[in-house]
Amino acid sequence: MKTLLSDYLSASVVRSVVMPLPLQQRWDSFEHYQVMDPSGRLYGANYYIGPKADLYYYAFADAMYAREYLQLSAADQGRLDLMITGFNPMDRYGAQHIKRVLLTFPGAFAGIGEFTVHKELVSRKIAGETIRSTATVPLPADLDKKGTMSLYAQSLVDLLKVAEETGLVVTLHNDLYQTEVNYDGTVEDVFPGRTYEAALKHLCSAAPSASVIWAHTGLGRYVKPTSTHLKTVARILDSCPAWVVDISWDLVQENIIHPGPGMPPVNEWIGFFNQYSSRVLWGSDTVMFSKNTLELPDKVVPGQRLTVEQYLALPELIRPLFSRLPPDVAEKISHGNYVRLFDEARRKVRAWEASHAQDDVWDLSGPSAAVR
Numbered sequence: 001m002k003t004l005l006s007d008y009l010s011a012s013v014v015r016s017v018v019m020p021l022p023l024q025q026r027w028d029s030f031e032h033y034q035v036m037d038p039s040g041r042l043y044g045a046n047y048y049i050g051p052k053a054d055l056y057y058y059a060f061a062d063a064m065y066a067r068e069y070l071q072l073s074a075a076d077q078g079r080l081d082l083m084i085t086g087f088n089p090m091d092r093y094g095a096q097h098i099k100r101v102l103l104t105f106p107g108a109f110a111g112i113g114e115f116t117v118h119k120e121l122v123s124r125k126i127a128g129e130t131i132r133s134t135a136t137v138p139l140p141a142d143l144d145k146k147g148t149m150s151l152y153a154q155s156l157v158d159l160l161k162v163a164e165e166t167g168l169v170v171t172l173h174n175d176l177y178q179t180e181v182n183y184d185g186t187v188e189d190v191f192p193g194r195t196y197e198a199a200l201k202h203l204c205s206a207a208p209s210a211s212v213i214w215a216h217t218g219l220g221r222y223v224k225p226t227s228t229h230l231k232t233v234a235r236i237l238d239s240c241p242a243w244v245v246d247i248s249w250d251l252v253q254e255n256i257i258h259p260g261p262g263m264p265p266v267n268e269w270i271g272f273f274n275q276y277s278s279r280v281l282w283g284s285d286t287v288m289f290s291k292n293t294l295e296l297p298d299k300v301v302p303g304q305r306l307t308v309e310q311y312l313a314l315p316e317l318i319r320p321l322f323s324r325l326p327p328d329v330a331e332k333i334s335h336g337n338y339v340r341l342f343d344e345a346r347r348k349v350r351a352w353e354a355s356h357a358q359d360d361v362w363d364l365s366g367p368s369a370a371v372r
Helices: 002-008 058-072 094-106 121-126 155-164 196-208 228-238 251-257 266-275 307-319 327-357
Strands: 017-018 022-025 055-056 080-084 109-116 169-173 177-181 189-194 212-214 243-246 294-297 297-303
Touching: 002 155, 002 307, 058 080, 058 094, 080 094, 080 327, 094 155, 094 327, 109 155, 121 177, 155 169, 155 196, 155 243, 155 327, 169 228, 169 327, 196 228, 228 266, 251 266, 251 307, 266 327
Parallel strands: 017 080, 080 109, 109 169, 169 212, 212 243
Antiparallel strands: 022 055, 177 189, 294 297
16 A cells, blocks of 8 residues: 555546455466566466456455555544455355454555445456345345345345444446356357346435445446346436446446447446536456457456556546536536545544444344245
8 A cells, every 4th residue: 555655646547446355366277377577577367357266355455555554644634545355245244244344454545345246257356146046035136147145135125224323435347238248258248138127226225315426337358238227227227316326437438438339339428427426436347557459359467566657657547538427517526526436435434433332243233034
């Protein structure tokens, strides 16, 4: 974090969220999957595309980042908003993990996430039993091919209710359209007609005052916007008043400013930004400050650390679009909405921590039973 602050956050980057990567790519002893960086050094599996081995949640990430954050000066802490990520969103004990982290590291965290529910290849690779194999109740309507994740899971309701209670901001990555992708990054099927709109609305209705950032408006590496994308996003925002969306990630921004066939034109995005000017956040979504190069179908080259110039070039990608917005709208999306959201989260979370400082982290009450 000190390097991020000293070398990469220029005066123009006022605040940055810090999201530890919770999903660890398992380095299997028998798969012998290795990648080579440009200098010829060999590494084990460090990216989710390529290896056949599964992904698992690495809970220690929260402690590692909290320790480093709390060693920063007050001024530097003020520029970074740290998120809790080391939990399985399909595990009902996740809600207790959130509270334990807050009580163990008071003053460190402002939010939860980014965590993933439905995300192309990622969802298929997460370790664990399928819902079909364990369910003793009717199956949820949003199961994908493997079926390990669902927006109808009571564990997600528990998490959002903890967010309501504590004031933490939640960042949720959930693709809007169902897409099936193999371990090597090749696309099996794309179902633009199968959206998760109903499931997203169901989730937000269960904890309507939870502050949620829906990442990338439901887009991603393999999930591209359809011609009706913004109409669907608008319906979800209208149904979920406490939700906002972000337009982070350069891959997503390319589809906004250089739309392909069948995608919403730039003018439609501009109209959306004007209509929902208080509900959109911008960000770079850079994985620390390095990038892997994905050479389909099965080759990933570990990236080198981005130069400061490369890192600071990311905000420039979207700047031409901002120049076409009214100044007050551009200011809200590029800066104001973020500061408002996270300043409020910090205030609420610090108050919750103070009022619960004497709670026993070993004896926290569990989530209530689901009502059927």
